[in-house]
Amino acid sequence: MLRSLAPVLAVLLAAGCAAAGEEGDGETGTGGTGPITFATGRDTTAYLQPLLDRWNQAHPAEKVTLLELPEAADEQRAQMVANLQARSSRYDVLGLDVVQTAEFAENGWIIPLERGLFPLDRFLPPVVDTAIHKGKLWAVPYTSNAGLLYYRADLVGKPPQTWxxxxxxxxxxxxxxxxxxxxxxxxAYEGLTVNFSEAVQSAGGQILSPDGTEVTLDPAKGATALAFLQQGLREGWIPKESLSYKEEESRLAFQEGRLVFARNWPHAYGPAKARLGDKLAVTRLPGLHGPGSSTLGGINLAVSAYSRHQHTAQEFIRYFTGLENERRVLTEGSFPPVWTELYDDPELIRRFPYLPVLKESILAAKARPVSANYNQLSLVIASSVAQALSDPYAESADDVAVSMKSELEEIIRTQ
Incomplete structure (x- = not known):
């Protein structure tokens, strides 16, 4: 099975930084105020710093510094985990992939937050669910996400609804x-786990139970999902170079005119629209028999248990997830906001015509399972699928699905 060295190297590098004297030996607590660091994935659209500048101008004694982690979610996790295991106070606010809330809460790396401080009833309901673990709020939704099918309207008539x-x-x-x-x-990274999960869902199946305690993968549905991708590679309409694609590579390939169709997150819309104009269109992901189901993505903001300035961190999260800032997240970053009313704003819909489709996709999306061992599960899925796609003639989709289910069950048994 394929294994990426990047997460391992990231752990070693981050651990090295901690060993160099960044351990959090100072006091922590919800009353601390002062400068903070916001650790999150790489800002590929250069929208974050202007939003942070607004906070910094109003809070000169509590300035926030942006610390950009790698683009890939699993590499971000590796660096954050190394930092938190060292009990370092370097990170104050953590931009977590929505699937990481349970793991970070279970390990005591983040603190619970007071629900009444945040207008959760005005957020998209599926998004709020990703921030709650065992009845407590551990993070606040910042952006949501659902996969969309980008396509060339000048080359395609009616958009596809089925595979x-x-x-x-x-x-x-x-x-x-x-x-x-x-x-x-x-x-072979978290993005491939997402793509395969979406294919399984779009074939009518699921990989794990919602609580992450049982493997519910039907090998037949898993094989159907995998076979669809293998077929595309064998027949050539899925190019082989896509086996090296993460979000940025697939975004660039589409907007540069090298693809008819591309699955990507909504943040790719702005740059693609600027490049392709009226040639660009988006729709829901297709499925086996009709519209498919996306994996629910997005970022939740959490406060590090080792932050020395937890009060400032929590107040920053209140500001950063507020309505006006969420509007800017969309207009300046092309990222899906978490406030429901923004998806129904006529002015925003004129500017971002995909919003109604995106709202529909988010509400129909399925969250990844809540599991403290999610990273191990994801590694098994991504490596198994990557191996099968690397040689679509040699690997039987049926055999891969059966083997994958067995490996996932072994991880679940050892939880």
Whole structure:
């Protein structure tokens, strides 16, 4: 099975920094005020710093410094875990992938927050659920996410709703033009776990129970999902170079005119629109028999248990998840906000025509399982699928699905 060295190197580097004297030996507590550090994934659209500047201008004694972690979610996790295991106070506010809330809460790395401080009833309900673990609020939703199908409106008529329609349209266009058919995020990392999970869901199945305590993967549905991707690689409408794609690579390939269809998150819309104009369109992900189901993504903001300035950190989160800032998250960063009313704003819909489709996709999306061992589960899924896609002729989809289920069950048994 494939294993990426990047997360391992990230752990070693981060641990080295902690060993160099960044351990949190000072006092922590919810009453601390002062400068804070916001650790989150790399800002690929350069929208974050202007938003932070607004806070800094109003809070000169409690300035926030942006610390950008790697782009990939599993590499971000590796650096944060190394920092927190060292009990370092370097990070104050953590930008967590929504699937990480349970793990960080279970390990005591983040503190519970007071629900009444945040207008959760005005947020999208599925998004709020990702921030709650065992009845407590451990983080605050900052951005949501659901996968969308980007497509070239000048090359495609009616957008595909099923995999068969996607395949037929991709094959037709690529036969007559020098362009790839379809790509998602197929490198062996968390993005591939997401893409495969979406395919399983869109085939009518699921990998784990909602509470993460039981493997519910039907090998037949898992094989159907995997076989669809393998078929695309064998037939050539999924280009082989997509096996090295993360979000940025697939975004660039589409907006540069090298793909007819691409699965990506909404943040890719702004740059693609600027490049392609009216040639760009988006729709829901297709499925086996009709519209498919996305994996629910997004970022939740949490306060480190080792922060020396936890009061400031919590107040910053209140500001950063407020309505006006959430509007800017959309207008300046092209990231999906968590406030329900923003998806129904006529002015925003004129500027971002995909909002109604995105809202529908988020409400129909499925969250990844709540599990303290999620990272191990994700590694098994991503490596198994990557191996099967690397040689789509040699690997049987049925065998891979059966083996994957067995490995996942072993992890669940040892929880």
């Amino acid at each position: 068969a329609e996607l395949r037929d349209q991709a094959r037709r266009v690529t036969k007559n033009r020098d362009i790839g058919g379809y790509a998602g995020q197929f490198l």
